Amino acid sequence: MATDRSKLAFWLLLAPCLIWLVTLIILPHVGMFLVSLREKVGVREYETSFANYAVFLNEPLYWNTFARTAYMSIAATVLTLFIGFPISYYIAKLTRGRTKTTLFLMCLIPFWVSELVRTFGWMILLRETGVFSNVLQYLGLAAGPVEMLYNDAAIMTGLVYTSMLFMVVPLVTALDSLDDSLIEAGYDLGASGFAILREIIIPHAMPGIVSGCIVVFMLSLGNYLTPILLGGKDSLWFTGLIYSQFITRFNWELGSAFGFLLLGLSSFIVFVGLKLTGQSLGKTMAQS
């Protein structure tokens, strides 16, 4: 009787989870994969083939954009790590009490705000009639209006800004758990600051570094707003291609193939990152 009831409870709990995952995650992705294998041969007539993937390989614009999106995302990830690490160390190890909470909250707030608003802020700052351009002219450092929007540096600034939090939070968590006395022992034994960083701090923070990097990379790769708005028409971001195939050109077959390539790249990097450091997805995600 009791086991029957607990079995019923189990199935009742399992049902929502399965309905959610099957209808909104698994089936749509299987469906998208099948659509990406469809080649249009006539009106409402399709054949199964890899034609859409061949289009991707044969068109330099497409795979150049793909590669560009990948290496720009890697660059954004590395930059975010290098900028964020000293900040996380400062928050975790050099402050305490109320200052620590305040600094941490100040890192959180920009993330709660919509990405659109953050990007809008950068547009006002960087554009030709923007704040930076005016300040430079006022200081006499520029003769006329300077356009700082619509280039790779602008995209990079926006990407790093948008994903900073996802680096800082896991890093602070990881560094918080490092016992201060280990660092002090290192000093007492005569190690240089750099040696302590390399031998004690970085190895300890590795789980945080990995989960931060994975999340930042995925977010940059899948970002649409920042590259399109800060990079302009020539931003050449892969998500932009997916959007135009789906919404502008109405070529869902090619769009699905692109979507799958992006998903494949993103999953591959996550997989490699986890394997290289011997961590599991569950643990990494729980960190962030």
Added chain:
Amino acid sequence: MIIGIPQSRAFKWSYRAYVTLFFIYLALPLATVCAFAFNDSVFPSLPWEGFTWDWFFGTEAPYIGVFHESPILRSLVTSGVVAFWVSVLAVFVGTCNAFLFVRHEFRGKAILYVLMLLPLIIPGIILGISILVFSSSVANFLEDATGLWFDGLRPGLILVVLGQFSFITTFATLVISARLQKFDPSLEEAALNLGATHWGAVREVTLPFLYPAMAAAGVVAVLMSFENFNTTLMLVGSDAPLTITMYDRLKLGSTPVLNAVSLLLIVVSALLGLVSLLLQKRKD
């Protein structure tokens, strides 16, 4: 806090300067957006033409404030409706998931757990197109088979809700599971010993313990739904939520009314974020 480690004065000061610069970098875009909401000019840019409240309360073109700008107000309501449903659905499924993963051992649990985390690593735009493709083919199939119309499966608010729900549920599950793990099962056993039914014990003892986490998950869901762009962009129909409306305006170049909306969004989302933190931190 590490004390007793000798560091040169120059190092200390340059470290502090770096941290200060970093926080200026964080605050600058948001502060700029807010500041230009009060500029008495039709463009959100310099020069500064003086202080005005018109972008909030103005009624005469081109100085139409947020509170009199009907397209923006309408999309705000749309966003609110979407956020409400996403939050209700995500908290419900998230609570079920928490009980499933914390309380039950079953074959395939590890695989199901990884599947549950997957939405976190799927880029939002791909989540959007996959649901778009799938729901359209289901709609085509059903329409061919029955001759009826299935508008709910075409781009529109229902799909936007489902699309956002599909990944926000993972966050809700993580938040609620974390709290359920801290629950002492002997409390529930005590209730059973005192004659409570199984469901009665869960309802009277366990669920009240989970309320703060459920509320926090709900607030996080509202926040994420409100600001979601990528998934929504692919699934949106004729009724656009706020982020989509603002994006369309932004591309065309708009008056500082956008700054005013942004300022309100910053204030509200910062408050909601703090509420969700307080709810998750609450100890009892």
